[in-house]
Amino acid sequence: MVLSILISVLVVSSIGGGLAALLVVSEHYLANYGPCDVTINDDKKLTIQGGKNLLSVLTEQKIFIPSACGGRGTCGLCKLKVLEGAGDLLPTEEPYLDQQERASNVRLSCQVKVRNNLRIEIPSELLSLQEYACRCAKIVDLTHDIKLFRLELVEPAEMSYIPGQYVQLLTPVYEKSSEEVYRAYSIASDPSEKGFIDLIIRLVPGGICTTYCFEYLKEGDDVKINGPYGDFRLSQTEAPMIFIAGGSGMAPIKCILHHMKNTNNPRKAVYYFGANRVDELFLTDEMRQFESELAAFRYVPVVARPEEGQNWDGQTGLVTEAVAREMENAADSEAYLCGSPGMIDAAIKVLIDLGVTEDKIYYDKFA
Amino acid sequence: MNVGAEIQQAFVVCISAVFTQNILLAYFLGLCPFIGVSREIKTAFGLGLAVIFVLTATVMLNWLAYRYVLEPLGLEFFRFILFIIIIAAFVQFTEMAIERFSPFLYQKLGVFLPLITVNCAILGASLFMVIRNYSFIVTIGWGLGSGTGWFLAIMAMAGIRQRLAHERIPRGLQGPGITLIIAGLMALAFIGFTGVLQGR
């Protein structure tokens, strides 16, 4: 009995071990592409060890390319022109590239592997993106799964950004993750507070970066961010605005509202904020404050399922239902949406039904 | 049994695995990628080819491991673990090799390989081969047939779904819902092949 258990364990582990060893050895020979040159804008030449994807190679060299999905090939933000050496377009890239981009050699840098010498083009504004060393100054609980992280910029001591933009937060190697990853978080701070960046982060169970932030990051710790990125921002028109957000989608809208207050922007605006339960609403006092300080701003919290005994007398149901209920015609409005892809897609449908034209709907999908 | 008869049996098993005993439509194995990756013919083609290749190769490897390692030691019950380890290692290795030596193949198949480790049709085929006591040559026919059957099913599904893309489907049925219904209808259609061949 004991002998047969021993034998079986021995056999299975030796086969497993043997196969693993075989893989390690073959990886050493097969995945070793030797040193490769990456020439940027026909000007700068980097010599790096081949075998990794272009996005991570550039990030290692402190050249920051926008990426919201951390290289999974699902956000389509990491586009770059690769003029030579990238090989054929991969099926994983196709959904994100239109005819014109394909013709001008645009690729998703997270999918292109560096296997030989490459010649690439990086727009100069991206080359000027920086890494910022910060200190985590304060962590505030907003709801049971959302926290606000206040980062104090250390070096450089200020960041100039457009309200609505996001930064990438570096998650270092820690107990639950064996590699460094970057994740996108929208800036939630008041732009007039120069030395600080606030992030509003919702815990994704099992998520690499959010678990780090919620369970490991402590006040006083060093963190690194880079950016700013993104085109989500106020337009330069006078049109009335509809903001729609849920959960941590609050972040960029809060920043935009601070900015409107700082610049005495008189535009008409209404902000629908969705939560499942009453205790998932947060920063309500700040929003009420904006109502009194901004010329024509209204805050409408919407609770999907208020529990008994919470005496909720505000809007109920899904945030999109509340929008459809309150608005009749929004043909002259612009819409700004932030939150989960599901919520955004639903909101776009409702808005189009209300007459908002598609080119006036701006959004940041947190995916 | 002599080699000629075995080859003949392998051929019969192969054909029946494609049609009457289609691993997907008769045993419903490998449904997850079947539903997930059948939106376009192009990607279905890549994944399908990768399945044919991996399935055929792994049933052969697993047959050897079963016959020459597990059986002599009386460890047949370990086949689940061993088969999975072998499949995973083989997929990893193939991906590395393809990426290195054939950019063309990598472009067509490589990106789908990691998806395959979790395709239960692959493991299922290896387990069936044990239950049915196939010889090595018959196993080759079985692997090739099962892979081809899976390929055929996903290609047919992708073709149907591409056509459906612009149809008006009731809200509650969109996506996986209608796909499962179509899979059911396809399975019924494939029953029509029974009787053409009584494959074992």
Ligand SMILES: Cc1cc2nc3c(=O)[nH]c(=O)nc-3n(C[C@H](O)[C@H](O)[C@H](O)COP(=O)(O)OP(=O)(O)OC[C@H]3O[C@@H](n4cnc5c(N)ncnc54)[C@H](O)[C@@H]3O)c2cc1C
């Ligand atoms: C432009 C942009 C701005 C963003 N701003 C914010 C922000 O201000 N606040 C904020 O909290 N998040 C924001 N996000 C989302 C954020 O970048 C991360 O995706 C998220 O925090 C999960 O990271 P993770 O490393 O913890 O999880 P991962 O380890 O990346 O993911 C773990 C699992 O959860 C799934 N998953 C990933 N993201 C989500 C999600 N949002 N909801 C549900 N499941 C998910 C993944 O598919 C994966 O299976 C933003 C995203 C984008 C694209």
Ligand code: FES
């Ligand atoms: S980083 Fe998201 S697609 Fe490349």
